[in-house]
Amino acid sequence: MPADAITLGGADLADPDTYLAGMPYDAFRTLRREAPVAWHPQVDKPGFWALTGYDEIYAVSRDSETWSSQATGVFLDVPAPEDSYQLALMMLTMDPPRHTALRALVSRGFTPRHVARLGARTADMARAIVDDALAHGQCEFVDEVAGALPSYVIAELLGIPLEDGRRLYTLTDIMNTRPLHDPELVAAQMQMFEYAAELAARKRSEPGDDIATALLHAEVDGRRLTDLEFNLFFLLLINAGGDTTRNLVAAGTLALIEHPDQWRRLAADPSLMPTAVEEMLRWTSPVTVFSRTATRDTDVGGIRLREGERVAMFYPSANRDEKHFADPDRFDIGRMPNPHLAFGGGGTHFCLGASLARVEAAAIFRELITRTREIGLVGPVERVRSVLMNGIRSMPVQFTPAVVPA
Template sequence: MTMPEDAISIGGVDLADPDTYRAGMPYGAFRELRARAPVAWHPYGDKPGFWALTAYDDVLAVSRDSQTWSSQTTGAFLDIPPPEESFQLALIMLTMDPPRHTALRSLVSHGFTPRHVARLRARTADMARDIVDRALRHGECDFVDDIAGALPSFVIAELLGIPRDDGRRLYALTEIMNTRLIGDVEQKQAQLQLFEYASALAADKRARPGDDIATDLLHAEVDGRRLTDLEFNLFFLLLINAGGDTTRNLVAAGTLALMEHPDQWARLAADPALMPTAVEEMLRWTSPVTMFARTATRDTEVGGVVLSAGERVMMFYPSANRDESHFTDPERFDVGRSPNHHLAFGGGGTHFCLGANLARVEATAIFTELLSRVREVEITGPVERVRSVQINGVRSMPVRLRPAAGPRFR
């Protein structure tokens, strides 16, 4: 068929180029696409192209229909894995389709239920207090590494039953994996180190079971059998990544948003009861994940566009979360926004973020400490964004913290 004007021509930017996002999320391009072509063909060099979904309703519909839209057929990421690696798509929960996805998810879901997360709440608050204590003592730090990245790495370490320091080291390895090109030597070495750690952890937990997710995974059965070593390693890799990315990006970019909107920081500081809506607004505003892919399992249509089986779509969450048809004045950052049915954790359905409750608890703990104990946050160097088509976040943000109780920024 003859392709209409493509997404690059309409929006003016290449949504498949990581350098596009280094300068900031292309909200102007998303607005243009939502207005003119919310389902737009996007070429991808000499690789298979995809349909860019930028409207809320289309992202929501695809997210909730795992029968029509597969994560496993060609993966959930921009690049399709080579044939020799495609077998991994059936082993990683993020790219796995039901019914196996449902069975595997149930193994660890109890570790992320509201009741279990509530038990972690006090512990998480203690860890957040320690992290802010240390940052205030030093005065200057990299906010991403020393505050936003510290808490989720500590919490996931506790959930997995490993030392906190190991959690920090593993977090550093995931950073290498997420900011290097697929196949890059450093990226492969980081993955190898993570696999080696997972293998050693599996041996330890088999010999000395604990009350943690790692033990649950190793001793439970799925479809009448236990996980293989490779399946456990891949699941471990997913937990380390997912356990850190969302919260780290939310806290770092959310803090930056509050600094850029001091009236909203002052409003939140004056009324801490707004914290739940503030966290939801930061999730909407920052959208820690940029996009995930799905592949049509049959001929279908999205937003009035007819697609054939095997065609890929890419769901752009930052665009959906600023869709004018669903959010009043979407370009306004409002810590009291309600209702706020954002899609930062996905649109529900099979792959709704397993750690959504935990991310909210962690963010609340950190922002409670910052609001009550930091008088001023001053940026002391360049704010560097993550160079990624997948992850939307801040990679580095050097700051100076001054203790006191007042929402004053510059």
């Protein structure tokens, strides 16, 4: 009999309530040591194989021939048969060769000129956000700082008003914390699609110097994005671009609050910012888990799996794997090397927005460490109730401004 992940680790990794108290690192540590490929049963749902070891997750990520994103989707919940057609339409749940072609088309929107210009604007927006926070002295950090920057950056990306970016951001919170077919989730999706359709029509008739226009007019082998493909990519961009960066900035700030020695170290040597951001990515792992489905009989970590069986890749566990990280439970902003899997394990579905997330995080942390002497919690930290996203819902803080030399 295969090892039972729940019995062995002592935590139900498919229950969102498990994550309300924090990431179950003790369970992950036990599973990595005893059974990095362990069977995880579910009540009234298909079970899956929980992958908690770095090597196993890395191998599956890079083998899209054996491991499909499209067969049953990338989330722990398998879509109903009547919804499965959507898996062939979403970039996140699409297999090669269609995924490869669509990714090439979408990447035409992320030209060096667009990204470079966005980098300068990101610094300006980060400064304005911190200006506002410091003026008030206290704030709800997740919404007013961590969530504000990615929503503004996405608005810049798409060439839409900044206030629209904030409104769309609130919809992602609904979409990522509600169960499938929940009325609020469905309503949020419909609002997203309606906005995307109106945006596409406007950018086709009134092109701008923005990524939305570039996406709509880009061609690969004589092919352009269809209206449906644009709408679905818009949905992915708002969700992935907003939620993950918000989680990174919020949890990264909490890590600095909880490790004041690392805060002082970064403030004293801002040249550590690139390695600090990488360590925050490893430490926070903004996405908890994605799934894949075996297209044929295969082996993972010495365990024989059959065609059609599913695996779930738990990135926070991989990013604490003792085989790849010295003293993995230590937060070290100078850690090198740091081959974390926060953006996935490479391969077909490596995060398209990885470089942009790094730019955003560096911009906001540069403002925080140079303009504040300390950030302190003034209320409880509330986590997101989600299996998918490793995030913080609420984190009230108080700022102590840096002393400016006379």
